[in-house]
Amino acid sequence: xxxxxxxxxxxxxxxxxxxxxxxxxxxxxxxxxxxxxxxxxxxxxxxxxxxxxxxxxxxxxxxxxxxx
Amino acid sequence: xxxxxxxxxxxxxxxxxxxxxxxxxxxxxxxxxxxxxxxxxxxxxxxxxxxxxxxxxxxxxxxxxxxx
DNA sequence: TCAAAAAGACAAGTTTGTTTTACATTTTAT
DNA sequence: ATAAAATGTAAAACAAACTTGTCTTTTTGA
Numbered sequence: 001x002x003x004x005x006x007x008x009x010x011x012x013x014x015x016x017x018x019x020x021x022x023x024x025x026x027x028x029x030x031x032x033x034x035x036x037x038x039x040x041x042x043x044x045x046x047x048x049x050x051x052x053x054x055x056x057x058x059x060x061x062x063x064x065x066x067x068x
Numbered sequence: 069x070x071x072x073x074x075x076x077x078x079x080x081x082x083x084x085x086x087x088x089x090x091x092x093x094x095x096x097x098x099x100x101x102x103x104x105x106x107x108x109x110x111x112x113x114x115x116x117x118x119x120x121x122x123x124x125x126x127x128x129x130x131x132x133x134x135x136x
Numbered sequence: 137t138c139a140a141a142a143a144g145a146c147a148a149g150t151t152t153g154t155t156t157t158a159c160a161t162t163t164t165a166t
Numbered sequence: 167a168t169a170a171a172a173t174g175t176a177a178a179a180c181a182a183a184c185t186t187g188t189c190t191t192t193t194t195g196a
Contacts, residue, residue: 001111015172024135026155031174038153041182043069045110046130056124062114067092083142094185099144106183109153 002061005034008052023047070129073102076120091115 009019016034020027023044033040040048049056077087084102088095091112101108108116108128117124 001114017172027173028156028175029154032154035174037175039109039111041107041153042110042113042124042128043107043130043134044153045113046069046125046128047134050130056110057114060110060114062111062118066111066115085142095143096145096186097184100184103144105145109183112183 001039001066002063003033003036004059004061005030005048008054008059012052014051019048019051022051069107069134070131071101071104072127072129073098073116076122076127080120082119087116087119090119 009016014022016030017027020030023030024047025044029040029044032038033044045056045060049059052059077084082090084098085095088098091098092115093112097108097112100106113124113128117127120127
């Protein structure tokens with residue numbers, strides 16, 4: 001799964017720490033998601049999308065390899 | 069978090085078992101999500117949305133209480 | 137009405153997400 | 167050039183997602 005968290009943060013000029021506070025997780029959680037260390041729960045992903053005011057599909061996307 | 073998995077399955081006439089196979093998880097996982105036992109990962113939620121050919125936001129929705 | 141299929145439930149165990157702490161590196165602004 | 171802010175990284179511990187297995191209940195259709 002790909003994500004455009006970093007891009008979206010850049011667009012809206014929000015730091016990892018600030019995003020973390022706004023969605024109620026630790027900064028490292030945001031960082032880990034951003035560098036692809038793991039996939040967030042749907043709850044967290046929806047919250048992130050909500051903070052950015054975009055749809056989830058705009059930030060998180062399936063890849064071919066996710067189906068194998 | 070609310071979800072309309074059951075509704076969507078009904079619409080498309082797909083059983084829990086069939087959906088489970090198509091997204092690559094156990095039937096119990098689908099069942100547990102449906103009855104609100106737990107929240108799926110973003111990967112799984114995206115796959116489910118993909119099988120149903122709708123956007124994730126159409127099936128999984130945040131509630132007020134998710135923010136507290 | 138009866139059997140088969142589908143769905144609900146539950147417990148134990150494994151895997152993965154998340155937190156916390158702590159430190160190193162990079163970026164930004166002065 | 168330097169300090170401060172932001173980001174990267176990593177390990178240990180805990181919480182939540184997911185599996186497997188088994189059993190019960192509900193729904194469906196012949």
